[in-house]
Amino acid sequence: MIEIVLEIAAVVLVLALGIVWGMDRRRTARPAARIPAAMARCDSPLPSAAARRFLGRLFAGAFVVRLIGVVLISVTDAIRSLSLSPDSLRYHEEALAIAEEMRGGFFNAPNWIDNGWFQFTGLVYYVLGPDPLYIQLINILLGALTPLVVFRLVLEVYGVEKLARVTALLVAFFPSFIYWSCLMLKDPLSIFSVTLLVLAVVRLRRRFSAGTLAAMAFSLLMLLGVREYLFFVSVFLIVISYTPVEGRRTIPLLATMTGVVALIGVSTYAAGFGVFGMDYIRQSHYFDLEYINQSRINISHGTGAFFDAPEDAVWGESAGSTFRALAAAIYFFFVSIDLTQIGSLRQLMALPEVLMFLFLLPSLARGLRYSWHHARQASLPLAVFAFGLLAVYGSAATNMGAMFRWRMQALPLLLTFMVCGAFVHGRGLIYRTLKRLDL
Numbered sequence: 345m346i347e348i349v350l351e352i353a354a355v356v357l358v359l360a361l362g363i364v365w366g367m368d369r370r371r372t373a374r375p376a377a378r379i380p381a382a383m384a385r386c387d388s389p390l391p392s393a394a395a396r397r398f399l400g401r402l403f404a405g406a407f408v409v410r411l412i413g414v415v416l417i418s419v420t421d422a423i424r425s426l427s428l429s430p431d432s433l434r435y436h437e438e439a440l441a442i443a444e445e446m447r448g449g450f451f452n453a454p455n456w457i458d459n460g461w462f463q464f465t466g467l468v469y470y471v472l473g474p475d476p477l478y479i480q481l482i483n484i485l486l487g488a489l490t491p492l493v494v495f496r497l498v499l500e501v502y503g504v505e506k507l508a509r510v511t512a513l514l515v516a517f518f519p520s521f522i523y524w525s526c527l528m529l530k531d532p533l534s535i536f537s538v539t540l541l542v543l544a545v546v547r548l549r550r551r552f553s554a555g556t557l558a559a560m561a562f563s564l565l566m567l568l569g570v571r572e573y574l575f576f577v578s579v580f581l582i583v584i585s586y587t588p589v590e591g592r593r594t595i596p597l598l599a600t601m602t603g604v605v606a607l608i609g610v611s612t613y614a615a616g617f618g619v620f621g622m623d624y625i626r627q628s629h630y631f632d633l634e635y636i637n638q639s640r641i642n643i644s645h646g647t648g649a650f651f652d653a654p655e656d657a658v659w660g661e662s663a664g665s666t667f668r669a670l671a672a673a674i675y676f677f678f679v680s681i682d683l684t685q686i687g688s689l690r691q692l693m694a695l696p697e698v699l700m701f702l703f704l705l706p707s708l709a710r711g712l713r714y715s716w717h718h719a720r721q722a723s724l725p726l727a728v729f730a731f732g733l734l735a736v737y738g739s740a741a742t743n744m745g746a747m748f749r750w751r752m753q754a755l756p757l758l759l760t761f762m763v764c765g766a767f768v769h770g771r772g773l774i775y776r777t778l779k780r781l782d783l
Contacts, residue, residue: 391496395505399495399512403488406516410484413526418477423527432528435465436476442466443474460569461530479528486532487525490539491516494756497543500550501715501722502764510778511763515756519697524752530570531752537566538729538753541578545585545725549600561611573630574736576621579608581732585725633660636740640669644742648691650676654742673738678705680748694748704762707774711765723761730757 391399416422423429443466445452456463468478491512498508515521525532541563547556560582568575583605609619617624625631637658644654650672651657657668680698681691715723733754741747766774 407488414480429527435528438462439465439469443469446470458572476528483525483532486536490536493539500546511760514759535753537563539756542725542729581728585728640742648744650742676747677734681744707762707765710768711761714768726757730754
């Protein structure tokens with residue numbers, strides 16, 4: 345029954361977005377004429393003095409809010425007593441064992457690939473002692489830095505400081521961003537790395553910089569450590585992001601793309617993965633359809649399961665099963681919980697945010713359309729990574745909790761388009777609310 349509901353919901357969602365797009369097309373007022381009325385475009389992609397003061401206050405506010413969250417979790421022992429994050433407990437236990445191995449002189453260097461967060465947590469325990477608070481402080485620092493990266497990214501793409509401020513505020517204080525960065529998980533580092541990587545791609549498309557190239561390398565290295573498959577997926581998405589979509593810049597972009605592609609190919613070959621990681625991809629279970637299907641079946645359990653019978657909705661089994669898997673992936677990537685069956689405290693906590701996210705979906709369509717017409721080259725990497733991550737996690741997840749957590753890596757990019765679309769629309773409750781967001 346739930347599969348049929350999801351399929352219908354997916355179709356309705358697509359139709360609704362299509363209707364919004366069609367209605368916008370018929371309006372006589374053009375987005376390009378409205379957006380400067382609400383926001384002044386900056387002459388430089390660099391933050392002004394006022395923007396730098398704003399970023400300082402934003403970082404402090406985001407850090408303090410997360411610190412309060414960490415203190416509450418520590419004092420109440422909410423992770424254990426409310427079962428908020430069983431994975432945090434697993435990271436703690438694994439890190440204790442790794443720290444003990446390090447005290448015995450065994451440092452497992454190869455295990456830093458893909459299992460790097462276990463190893464890093466173990467190293468922190470080895471140096472400072474086995475207290476989860478150390479890792480939580482690192483995570484809230486990363487969580488407070490991410491909005492600053494988002495601000496620079498939006499300013500680089502649109503050149504509109506108001507858009508950058510509002511998007512950064514949402515990333516700083518969106519409930520799930522606060523929640524996940526207060527735990528011991530690797531998600532804050534992964535979110536920060538993906539956002540920084542997209543910023544580096546946008547900047548390198550415009551002009552070469554050794555510092556920007558170093559930021560790209562750092563981001564890819566972090567992803568290789570915490571989520572190995574994302575490293576190779578990101579390499580592919582980087583190449584797609586350099587597709588020339590504006591004729592006047594085709595030659596410069598092709599030249600830059602050739603250089604970046606050659607650099608990535610040499611780097612992956614030197615690291616022992618083969619050119620572009622093809623040797624690894626051919627051998628890795630992460631790119632094995634049978635393994636992916638089995639993983640989907642394994643994580644489909646509890647009140648958060650997409651399907652009552654997950655084996656009936658696997659990739660490649662039949663046209664029907666593939667469509668059910670696709671419909672559920674798209675639906676839960678955006679909705680994240682089953683609105684008709686909220687069966688746990690974590691799902692109830694997510695409900696306000698999910699409703700807000702659904703309320704912003706029409707703005708997502710408007711933002712994507714505006715970006716295609718008016719910021720095509722600069723915004724292309726945002727769209728490529730946002731929907732590329734949708735495809736990656738949609739192919740693997742069959743559990744709402746996992747999807748809600750994994751989609752956080754794409755959420756800063758999706759919020760960028762949503763905020764842009766709300767300002768392009770120039771009316772309504774969302775627009776008036778976002779327009780007032782300023783510090």
